Structure formats: C-alpha cells, structure tokens
Amino acid sequence: MKLFVIVAACVGLAVVAGCGDLAVNMPIVEPIVEPSADALQRILEKNESFEFKKFPVGFWNYLKLGNPEHAAHVTEQEVQDWADVGATVMRGPGFDPDDPAQHALMSKLMDWAAERDIKMIIADRRFGSDRHQEAIDDFGRHPAYFGYQAADEPNGEYARRLFEAVGRQQAAADFPARPFINLGPSQPGNEEFIGVEKYSDYVDGAGGVAKVDLLSFDCYYQMHPGTSGWDIYYTNLREMREGGRRHGVPFWATLLSVGHFNYRCPSYDDLRWQFNTAVASGAQGVLYFFYYMRDPHGNYRFPPVDAFWEKTQTYDDLRIVHRAFHQRYGDLFLRLASTRTTFYPKPYGGGQAFTPNEVLKNIRPLGDGELVIGEFVDAEGKRYVMVVNNSTTDNAYVVLTFQGAKVKLYTRDWKGNERRGLDQSARSHGVREGDFRASYWLAPGQELFQRVDSEMIRTSAISTGIREAFAQGKPAQSAAPTEETQ
Structure with a gap:
C-alpha cells in the first residue's frame, strides 16, 4: 500500500500521510436513500461468485x-x-x-x-x-x-x-x-x-x-x-x-x-x-x-x-x-448485504445519525457511549443488525428497543449456530410500554449481532424487494438452519 505524499513536507498541509492531527470538519451529506433491491441482489450474487x-x-x-x-x-x-x-x-x-x-x-x-x-x-x-x-x-x-x-x-x-x-x-x-x-x-x-x-x-x-x-x-x-x-x-x-x-x-x-x-x-x-x-x-x-x-x-x-x-x-x-x-x-456475512449504517449519538464522515425503523426502534448507551449500527439483509429478505461500541478505550452499556412485544430475535452462539433468543450476555430484557427491550455491556470495539424478525420487517420495502428480485432470477441462497431454544 503506497501512501499518498503530497509535496509540502507537512508545511501546513494536513493531507500528507502522518502529518499531525487531522481534526477535520467533514461535510455533512443529505440522508442516504435505501439501496435498491437490484443493487443488493447484484452485490450478493457477486459475493457468491467469489466462492469463499x-x-x-x-x-x-x-x-x-x-x-x-x-x-x-x-x-x-x-x-x-x-x-x-x-x-x-x-x-x-x-x-x-x-x-x-x-x-x-x-x-x-x-x-x-x-x-x-x-x-x-x-x-x-x-x-x-x-x-x-x-x-x-x-x-x-x-x-x-x-x-x-x-x-x-x-x-x-x-x-x-x-x-x-x-x-x-x-x-x-x-x-x-x-x-x-x-x-x-x-x-x-x-x-x-x-x-x-x-x-x-x-x-x-x-x-x-x-x-x-x-x-x-x-x-x-x-x-x-x-x-x-x-x-x-x-x-x-x-x-x-x-x-x-x-x-x-x-x-x-x-x-x-x-x-x-x-x-x-x-x-x-x-x-x-x-x-x-x-x-x-x-x-x-x-x-x-x-x-x-x-x-x-x-x-x-x-x-x-x-x-x-x-x-x-x-x-x-x-x-x-x-x-x-x-x-x-x-460464511454468514458473505450472504448479507449492507442496507444502512448509522451512528449514535454523533455521526462521523458525513454519515447518518440513528433514526428508528422496522429493525430497531431505539438505541441508547448509558453515559457518553457512542455506537455504530449496521443493518443487513440476505437473499430471503431476513434482516440483521450489528451494534458496535464506537470506542477504542471505553466500555459501553447499551439498551436496545425493538418494535412491538412479539418481535423475534435470533443470535449466533460461540459455535456458529443461530438460536432463537437473546445473546447469553444480555443483562436485562423484557417488554416495556409495548416494545421489547434488551441491554448489553460491550467492550471497546466489541460487536453485538442479531437477526430481527417481525411482520413489520417481513412486509418492509427492503425485505419484499430483495425477495422479489431473487424470485425473478435464481433461487435465493438458503439460510442456515435455526435451532430454537426456550
């Protein structure tokens, strides 16, 4: 990997690799529209062709x-x-x-x-x-x-x-x-x-x-x-x-x-x-x-x-x-395509601050914690959310709120099996004010990953669009079997 070096030897130019702190005010862009089903389908098919x-x-x-x-x-x-x-x-x-x-x-x-x-x-x-x-x-x-x-x-x-x-x-x-x-x-x-x-x-x-x-x-x-x-x-x-x-x-x-x-x-x-x-x-x-x-x-x-x-x-x-x-x-992430990336509370790099949708209604860290929230879809229209503690130094206590009391959550255990239920690290959970809430501790840079299922998700534009796109072409890639636990 070559490094860009623009002649000026760090004399007032922060664009030179390695020259001082770069506390730059990046431009804030307009909210990004949802990706098209065609784009998501092409990304998923291209990934599959790599055969990793x-x-x-x-x-x-x-x-x-x-x-x-x-x-x-x-x-x-x-x-x-x-x-x-x-x-x-x-x-x-x-x-x-x-x-x-x-x-x-x-x-x-x-x-x-x-x-x-x-x-x-x-x-x-x-x-x-x-x-x-x-x-x-x-x-x-x-x-x-x-x-x-x-x-x-x-x-x-x-x-x-x-x-x-x-x-x-x-x-x-x-x-x-x-x-x-x-x-x-x-x-x-x-x-x-x-x-x-x-x-x-x-x-x-x-x-x-x-x-x-x-x-x-x-x-x-x-x-x-x-x-x-x-x-x-x-x-x-x-x-x-x-x-x-x-x-x-x-x-x-x-x-x-x-x-x-x-x-x-x-x-x-x-x-x-x-x-x-x-x-x-x-x-x-x-x-x-x-x-x-x-x-x-x-x-x-x-x-x-x-x-x-x-x-x-x-x-x-x-x-x-x-x-x-x-x-x-x-190989799960080879079968997923990104649909949205947001931040809470502070967006970086012209990104979007978190707003509620059918996957996640609300997210809050206690104190001054910061989060990155990535959302994904597979070829069958199943939706996933990945929450990352956006700190390299501090732990974060995170409270997630999902739409409705009947939402179904699925996690991946240490052996890679998908199971219905919360991640075993959940500190508290339950229905409050008609919505399901769960809370977790996350170490610096640690992720929390869940599949989220509800009627609202299954009928959403992203989920129906990707299913229709694959139905018109080749069959959707089959999802890994789920082991449901009480």
Whole structure:
C-alpha cells in the first residue's frame, strides 16, 4: 500500500500521510436513500461468485521471491501461520514468472494456500499484458487463485488509462481474472493529486469504467491520536459503500496493523474496533497493511511478523479477533448485504445519525457511549443488525428497543449456530410500554449481532424487494438452519 505524499513536507498541509492531527470538519451529506433491491441482489450474487468459505480476511505481503532471505521464509509452515491468524486471502509475494525457481516456489505457495482454503491475489506482471493468457494458464485456474493485482493507489492520467484498459479487458474476457485495483483514500485536498473533481469520480472510475469485481481502498487515519482521523475513516467507508451500491459490487477495506508515521501501533481493542466498524459499515472483506516487517525501515514497528521473522503481539491479537469472527459467523456475512449504517449519538464522515425503523426502534448507551449500527439483509429478505461500541478505550452499556412485544430475535452462539433468543450476555430484557427491550455491556470495539424478525420487517420495502428480485432470477441462497431454544 503506497501512501499518498503530497509535496509540502507537512508545511501546513494536513493531507500528507502522518502529518499531525487531522481534526477535520467533514461535510455533512443529505440522508442516504435505501439501496435498491437490484443493487443488493447484484452485490450478493457477486459475493457468491467469489466462492469463499469464510469472510475474506488477509494482508498485504511485500516479500519478493527473488530475495533469498525472503524466499527462505516462503514455506508451508508460513502458510499455516497465515491460516492460524485467520487469513482467508493474501496478496502474494512479488516474483519473476520467467525465473524457473521463483515460478516453482510460487506454484508450491498456491498449493499450500489451497489446502488451507486461502485464496491469493497474484502479483504477476504478465496479467493485463500481451502475456495475459499465459498467466491465466499458469495460475488463473488454480483453486487458490482469486485475482491479480492490477494497481495500488493509481492516480492522475495513469489511473484514467488504467481504468480504461482494465474495462476493455473485462468486457472481452471469457475468464474471471478479477483485476484487483486498490484505491487510495479520500482525504481533504487529495482530489487534485488523484486527478478528479470529487472522490466519487475516482470510485466510479474503478467501478464504472474498469468494471472491477470489487472495490478496494486503504485508510489509516483512524489510528491517528485520539479520534482526530475518524471523520476521514468513516468518510472512506461511506464513499465505498455508496460506490458499491452504484455499481453492484462489494467493497473491501485495508486497515492498519503496523505503527508508523503518526499512526499508533494498534492494540487488541484498536484492531477489534477497526475490524468490526468496517464490517458494520458494509465492508465485505478486510485486508491489513502489512504482514512482514522485512528489514527495519522508518518508524514502522510491530507488524504481525517482525524483522527477526518472529510473531508479535499484533499477530496474536489479530488471531483472536479473526478466529472469533470466523467461528461465530462463518460464511454468514458473505450472504448479507449492507442496507444502512448509522451512528449514535454523533455521526462521523458525513454519515447518518440513528433514526428508528422496522429493525430497531431505539438505541441508547448509558453515559457518553457512542455506537455504530449496521443493518443487513440476505437473499430471503431476513434482516440483521450489528451494534458496535464506537470506542477504542471505553466500555459501553447499551439498551436496545425493538418494535412491538412479539418481535423475534435470533443470535449466533460461540459455535456458529443461530438460536432463537437473546445473546447469553444480555443483562436485562423484557417488554416495556409495548416494545421489547434488551441491554448489553460491550467492550471497546466489541460487536453485538442479531437477526430481527417481525411482520413489520417481513412486509418492509427492503425485505419484499430483495425477495422479489431473487424470485425473478435464481433461487435465493438458503439460510442456515435455526435451532430454537426456550
């Protein structure tokens, strides 16, 4: 992940990565309308086509197979370490496809990854060139292949030409090569550097001109001191969510796993907060910058694997975050599409403050707590809500109010089974003033996830629209069986 550096060396320009606190007043946008059933259907179908068995989680890997020290650490045990940290997709190491030894090692790496259900984004220069078919024949049909890296943070005239070239390739392709273009972040004043009037034009270049299969971006401002970069972070998530709906594709977010510049070294609570807020904001895949330190450089410190090729506390923290998510939710979020993301009480990044709807009537933390509320739908029109404690430091006590006394709630237990009833961590619950209420304690960045069912939900525009959309096309994906408990 390249970092944008606009010449000015931090002299009064807060757009330079790592330069001081960014307490920026982001523009407040008009309330976002509900996504169309067609957009939701296309996102769900695209996600299904990726054939992941678990939620996409991975890292940017900057090893080079031409470097003997790097190559010595490309082993089956290393791939097992990827699996153990919860990775299901990895950016592959750089390599020379014309070097027989590097080519052979890359082939072994793909085999080891496939055995562990890890997919690979290949860094092979032949893709997108006049040797494109050769690369497809070598790696494109491998069970571990996900796509190839077409560009990272393209900008200016190069980005325009790239989007057009990839679009032509996508239109002519008879094989899903999945060019992977990672976009640089939206940040104040960066449009001129990117070469667009507004950031959404950049997103539309990837989604509408290049016609990529998924949108991807990186943003690390959320790890600036305090909450000074949160508006930028949530602006990026909103821009991608809206762009994904415009083009009917999911989006992935690249988060931070290494301290550098003015970004702090993420703690366990920081990592869980980044992951859960991204998912609640609609991200359907998460990558991290980066995995291997390699030689020490700059003020980079404590990535998952350090300069001695040893696992750090960051590795262990991420392992807990990812494995817990995989165990509890499995492939569930691959079968969901985001319908709304709101905040209570304070919206960030031009987002929406919470307002009641058929899924959730009210939500209140006691004291000064802040929350992110993500809402989702599946192909059968079932509705879900994910509440995240929007703090990296403080616990929150949350009271949720659902519409009516007959609403049905479903939770996922530790083994990944859906059960009717409240999460076992509920502190109190019952019907008050005709509505059902439940309260929970949430740790910093912790999530609470529930499926909500009622007559009001089943007849809502979103639920009926998505059911009708799938009824006119292919059958809806079947939901996992529910174990109802008293």
